[in-house]
Amino acid sequence: MVDRLIYSIDLLSKMVGHAFAWCIMILTFGTSYEVFVRYVLNDPTSWAFDMSYLMYGALFFMAGAYTLSRNGHVRGDFIYRTWQPRTQAIVELALYVLFFFPGVLALVYAGWGYAWDSARILEVSVNSPVGVPIWPMKVLIPVGGALLALQGFAEMLRCFLCIRDNQWPQRLHDVEELETVLRHATEGKSEGTK
Secondary structure (H helix, E strand, O other): HHHHHHHHHHHHHHHHHHHHOOOHHHHHHHHHHHHHHHHHOOOOOOOOOOOHHHHHHHHHHHHHHHHHOEEEEEEEOOHHHOOOOHHHHHHHHHHHHHHHHHHHHHHHHHHHHHHHHHHOOEEEOOOOOOOOOOHHHHHHHHHHHHHHHHHHHHHHHHHHHHHOOOOOOOOOOOOOOOOHHHEEEEEHHHHHHO
């Protein structure tokens, strides 16, 4: 039952993360277009800065839960990795309670106020004469925070399972770190030469 709940939350984070990953393509094409028209045609756009700012912000807010579900956030784990899984889980659980949830819930609470005010007045950017709407971006603040809190709940459930079993539950895998791929490739070659 708990495994199924964790899997469902991970799947939601994956779907949202993959959907917002398209922001990278939009950023790439938008920035390339801006560079071309600015330096080749000498006709810079008035919307490129706002577009890149908003796309990066959307990607940042909405990919946080996905990154957490893949255990991909930056961690200083030079000591952590030497511990038994049960010890890792106890420390992680304490850190989620003491630091993660207070910060994320504060983000959701404060973000809701910013989002409400911005959507109510249909706020636009003052950085360019085009007046690009920024209220949808501000709405993503509490939404991204809520998704991060939901994924944090799934991570806490993982900690409870690890404390019980002294083994981390499996995660969804849709990408591999390059370091892991290279390590597996060299391990495969060394096994083939034996």
